[in-house]
Amino acid sequence: MAFGLNLPNSITLLRILLVPVFITLLFVSPEKNTIERWFVVAIFVIAISTDGIDGAIARKRNLVTNLGKLLDPIADKALIGGALISLSILGELSWFITGAILIREFAITLYRLVLAKRRVLAASPGGKFKTVMQAIAIGFLLSPLDYYFPWLIPVEMVLIYFALIVTIITALQYIDAEMKLRK
Secondary structure, three states, X not given: OHHHOOHHXXXXXXXXXXXXXXXXXXXXXXXXXXXXXXXXXXXXXXXXXXXXXXXXHHHHOOOOOHHHHHHHHHHHHHHHHHHHHHHHHOOOOOHXXXXXXXXXXXXXXXXXXXXXXXXXXXXXXXXXXHHHHHHHHHHHHHOOXXXXXXXXXXXXXHHHHHHHHHHHHHHHHHHHHHHXXXX
């Protein structure tokens, strides 16, 4: 086990380490109509798919740890946040959408870190769905498909706004659940 971590936590750590690689490659080849941009998409898909892989291994092999519950959402936020910020810098995504999603992500992550002293707040099914929707929307935005098929641009916008709505709803669900728990 690398650095004393179990396999699922090592996979999560790999996702974190892929973030700077992904962002660097995106800025090295920002033009959508290049083969390099497909490579960027592939790195993103590999990185985001490790989210499901690490969790499945952890549950199947009974290797779920508090460290994994803490690292996994941080890895997701780093990858998703890095992608959103990069796309906004490149002018491919509105800063409003990036800001709204990142405010929610950082607020919930910060709350998790504060709460970690008492208990670990695991990801909810809604939170997992939110991450999947964000990943799908970002994958479409990253891909050069809309360069070749311009009719996909409205589809990308529907996907990113749907991901934004799910992001907001799941934040409200976390707040509601925590308020009920405190009562």
